[in-house]
Amino acid sequence: MALLYKSTRGDKNYITASQAILKGIADDGGLYVPCSIPKADFKLEDIVDMSYKELAYEVLKLILDDFTEEELKACINGAYDEKFDTPAIAPLRLTQDCGVLELFHGKTIAFKDMALSILPYLLKTSAKKNGEDRTIVILTATSGDTGKAALEGFADVEGTGIIVFFPQDGVSDVQRMQMITQEGKNTCVAGIKGNFDDAQTAVKKAFTNKALKAELAEEGYVFSSANSINIGRLAPQIVYYFYAYARMVKAGKINCGDKIDFVVPTGNFGNILAGYYAREMGLPVNKLVCASNENKVLFDFFETGKYDVNREFILTSSPSMDILISSNLERLLYHLSGSTEVVKGLMDNLSSKGVYDFSAKGSGFVGEYSTEEETFAAIKDVYEKEGYVLDTHTAVAYSAYKKYLKKTNDKTPAVVVSTASPYKFARDVLTAIDSKYSGMDPFEAVRALSEVSETNIPAPIKDIDKRPVLHNFCIERENIEEFIKERLAK
Secondary structure (H helix, E strand, C coil): CCCCEEECCCCCCCECHHHHHHHCCCCCCCCEEECCCCCCCCCHHHHCCCCHHHHHHHHHHHHCCCCCHHHHHHHHHHHCCCCCCCCCCCCEEECCCCEEEECCCCCCCECCHHHHCCHHHHHHHHHHHCCCCCEEEEEEECCCHHHHHHHHHHCCCCCEEEEEEEECCCCCHHHHHHHHCCCCCCEEEEEEECCHHHHHHHHHHHHCCHHHHHHHHHCCEEEEECCCCCHHHHHHHHHHHHHHHHHHHHCCCCCCCCCEEEEEECCCCHHHHHHHHHHHHCCCEEEEEEEECCCCHHHHHHHHCEEECCCCCCCCCCHHHCCCCCCCHHHHHHHHHCCHHHHHHHHHHHHHHCEEECCCCCCCEEEEECCHHHHHHHHHHHHHHHCCCCCHHHHHHHHHHHHHHHHHCCCCCEEEEECECHHHHHHHHHHHHCHHHCCCCHHHHHHHHHHHHCCCCCHHHCCHHHCCCCCCEEEEHHHHHHHHHHHHHC
8 A cells, every 4th residue: 555645734635755746845835744654664673784875765665655666776876876975975973972963975065965865866756757747846945055955956957947045144155155156057046135934935835826836837847846845855864863873873872772862953844853754663762852043933832832933033153043934843743633624723823923832742852942152162162072073053953962961861872963064154163163263254264174173175165165156146035936937937
């Protein structure tokens, strides 16, 4: 019996995984979820010595079960190759306090590569399986990392186009240069005057605009998404939770069957939700610690049961987490409530009032957060103790983990999920280590970080400030749909 997917908001159409990947978002604005979460059909002992590719197949064949073995292995082999600078794909670094799962060894040096390296293959395969011959236009809002990873993944992929929107003043200098220097005849990037939530809301609106979709369909275009609202983005992220567990066993830090905690720096809630799916599939997870920066809407939600976006939006040194509307939380609300009616009501309240109430007690999630001062202190502390440099997002998680331990004295071994290379935020990282770097040019900081950390500058951003700017659009958020039509008309 095939695993079917349905909308979190009650759309009665049940579809396959490949159809859900193609659509990206349901017609009613909901997100696709599996009707049931499959249980792992392998033993933990069996995965300890598996390569990343081997484990990816074992996990993905369960959650994307309408793909044949040949199709899925072709997607996996195409994704996890020399694009990554280590055969391990996601190496585990051991510190005095915890494991650190490094997810930044792909072409854009951020964790989004883990899923966006495979999504183009999944999408093209899905199109072929379902007889879709129109040009697939990827619409994506980004808070910094998804945009570049998606652009890199889809650049010059036949039968696709990609348009990325990012907050003009809400990403790091390196993140911005990574996007606006992107090559590829089918790529387009635009900054918007607003924050990530503005971009994400506008893109979702475009997805559900029937008139726009019909107009573009006549021109031979169909929308899909590279954001984690697309189940094809989320599913591959489940793999690295199992892989981290296997690495912890291999390192002798736990025995098979022991529980571990995962601490995840969180903005849009997709990364940590993948950990929830891993746990539901059978991975022995004790707590999923949801780490927020000063935009701590998720911390407040897990503490109080109230999700409230009526608050100041704060620009921080961890910009990929500067988010108030965490889209993937909608999937968790469905899994916890089991009711599309409940979810639809909550999302309606969020849209109209910016607030809703829902208790997630007993879900295994714990909220914690880190201030800017605490985040910088964490970077300095780990560097001075171990000579290891955390990026600002990973430092949020590390700081949150230390606060969580102080509150709970939880003795469970833990893995901090490290989401980006420190080189993407070099000036802030260096400033945390020594305030003398605070006024440094951001690209000079990249070179200085190489000296301080005694590591090589990652190839994807070496001399990035010298690359030609190919995309220089900046638009009002309310003009996104017109911009899409104009770009596709060219």
